[in-house]
Amino acid sequence: xxxxxxxxxxxxxxxxxxxxxxxxxxxxxxxxxxxxxxxxxxxxxxxxxxxxxxxxxxxxxxxxxxxxxxxxxxxxxxxxxxxxxxxxxxxxxxxxxxxxxxxxxxxxxxxxxxxxxxxxxxxxxxxxxxxxxxxxxxxxxxxxxxxxxxxxxxxxxxxxxxxxxxxxxxxxxxxxxxxxxxxxxxxxxxxxxxxxxxxx
Amino acid sequence: xxxxxxxxxxxxxxxxxxxxxxxxxxxxxxxxxxxxxxxxxxxxxxxxxxxxxxxxxxxxxxxxxxxxxxxxxxxxxxxxxxxxxxxxxxxxxxxxxxxxxxxxxxxxxxxxxxxxxxxxxxxxxxxxxxxxxxxxxxxxxxxxxxxxxxxxxxxxxxxxxxxxxxxxxxxxxxxxxxxxxxxxxxxxxxxxxxxxxxxx
DNA sequence: TCAGTATGTTAACGATGTCAACATACAGTA
DNA sequence: TACTGTATGTTGACATCGTTAACATACTGA
Numbered sequence: 001x002x003x004x005x006x007x008x009x010x011x012x013x014x015x016x017x018x019x020x021x022x023x024x025x026x027x028x029x030x031x032x033x034x035x036x037x038x039x040x041x042x043x044x045x046x047x048x049x050x051x052x053x054x055x056x057x058x059x060x061x062x063x064x065x066x067x068x069x070x071x072x073x074x075x076x077x078x079x080x081x082x083x084x085x086x087x088x089x090x091x092x093x094x095x096x097x098x099x100x101x102x103x104x105x106x107x108x109x110x111x112x113x114x115x116x117x118x119x120x121x122x123x124x125x126x127x128x129x130x131x132x133x134x135x136x137x138x139x140x141x142x143x144x145x146x147x148x149x150x151x152x153x154x155x156x157x158x159x160x161x162x163x164x165x166x167x168x169x170x171x172x173x174x175x176x177x178x179x180x181x182x183x184x185x186x187x188x189x190x191x192x193x194x195x196x197x198x199x200x
Numbered sequence: 201x202x203x204x205x206x207x208x209x210x211x212x213x214x215x216x217x218x219x220x221x222x223x224x225x226x227x228x229x230x231x232x233x234x235x236x237x238x239x240x241x242x243x244x245x246x247x248x249x250x251x252x253x254x255x256x257x258x259x260x261x262x263x264x265x266x267x268x269x270x271x272x273x274x275x276x277x278x279x280x281x282x283x284x285x286x287x288x289x290x291x292x293x294x295x296x297x298x299x300x301x302x303x304x305x306x307x308x309x310x311x312x313x314x315x316x317x318x319x320x321x322x323x324x325x326x327x328x329x330x331x332x333x334x335x336x337x338x339x340x341x342x343x344x345x346x347x348x349x350x351x352x353x354x355x356x357x358x359x360x361x362x363x364x365x366x367x368x369x370x371x372x373x374x375x376x377x378x379x380x381x382x383x384x385x386x387x388x389x390x391x392x393x394x395x396x397x398x399x400x
Numbered sequence: 401t402c403a404g405t406a407t408g409t410t411a412a413c414g415a416t417g418t419c420a421a422c423a424t425a426c427a428g429t430a
Numbered sequence: 431t432a433c434t435g436t437a438t439g440t441t442g443a444c445a446t447c448g449t450t451a452a453c454a455t456a457c458t459g460a
Contacts, residue, residue, distance in 0.1 A: 051439070126413090164394070194397055247409070
């Protein structure tokens with residue numbers, strides 16, 4: 001990871017910046033990411049990042065996109081895993097979604113935050129985000145075809161399911177849900193309620 | 201609103217700051233609120249606010265709390281309105297919640313944002329936020345008593361419902377939902393799905 | 401009347417994002 | 431191999447921002 005001793009050039013500063021920024025976000029939240037601190041941690045000057053990203057927002061957006069891709073992979077593993085019922089797959093996917101957010105709260109917040117919103121025209125972020133949604137739609141569609149839920153526009157149903165898990169994740173992350181609550185039970189109840197509500 | 205001509209003292213700078221900050225948030229988002237700009241708009245110096253709020257975050261938290269109270273009032277009007285079924289009241293409350301967020305996107309984001317999270321020990325914010333939740337719980341409880349939904353812990357059910365509307369509101373506000381979607385229909389479908397899922 | 405307090409102002413500081421000018425390494429070509 | 435253009439990194443500087451200290455002014459009650 002470190003650059004060769006005394007080297008002027010880093011080697012692959014771009015990915016090093018992304019990794020280090022992600023690490024800082026995990027440690028101290030997105031607001032702890034400072035161009036100066038970032039450079040210092042990589043043994044590089046404060047302006048070095050500007051050779052690889054247009055500005056700080058572009059860097060953060062790239063980190064957010066990486067987060068979407070990581071979440072995608074995790075959900076994909078469930079979809080490709082042991083061949084269970086489409087109901088079971090939908091349920092586990094929803095639960096896993098919330099768990100990802102709980103494990104990476106600051107990163108998750110960044111993925112849906114202001115910086116990301118301002119740059120939704122950037123293809124990298126758009127693609128990563130819509131890939132996530134398409135995965136959701138596919139699960140819903142499969143569930144529909146198995147006859148479990150109503151034959152409606154699967155995209156609309158996907159939005160409903162996404163709203164529920166994203167809302168729960170956000171409330172949990174932002175400390176809006178009393179700490180005495182059994183989080184696992186709440187996650188299960190939320191996904192269960194939505195799936196019940198979509199039942200044919 | 202304006203201070204008397206040439207007056208050294210403002211009269212009620214504290215509420216003027218809150219109102220003006222809310223106006224700025226509506227116009228240009230929370231990041232457009234700057235102590236300097238705020239003072240300028242009120243014909244007051246940049247540091248004047250510090251006589252009324254410990255720091256900028258405290259000011260923003262107070263604005264956020266006011267937002268919670270405004271939302272509370274709107275939902276309360278529905279609860280106290282024409283005596284309809286408890287199902288109908290729950291449905292309309294959920295829809296109104298999302299509509300409030302759509303009408304005040306930046307303010308809504310502030311209410312659940314980082315600044316607010318850091319100061320959740322502040323009683324003003326805690327009270328305003330939990331009042332909102334209690335209102336939700338009451339609607340759920342009434343619905344339970346009318347026999348419409350399962351007799352479970354109403355707080356857990358309230359969290360589920362809150363997750364759905366908060367999630368939908370957030371996704372819509374953050375531009376995550378394709379603009380071709382019929383928003384009103386999606387709002388109705390979301391609340392409907394959750395209420396169906398809670399049915400006895 | 402006058403002293404104490406509340407409220408507002410001004411000047412300054414450190415931190416931050418960003419840019420321009422400069423320095424260094426690399427890659428391809430003669 | 432020597433050279434030249436480009437990619438990458440550094441340094442110094444600037445504007446903006448939140449915040450504080452020292453000071454100024456108005457209000458309030460004894």
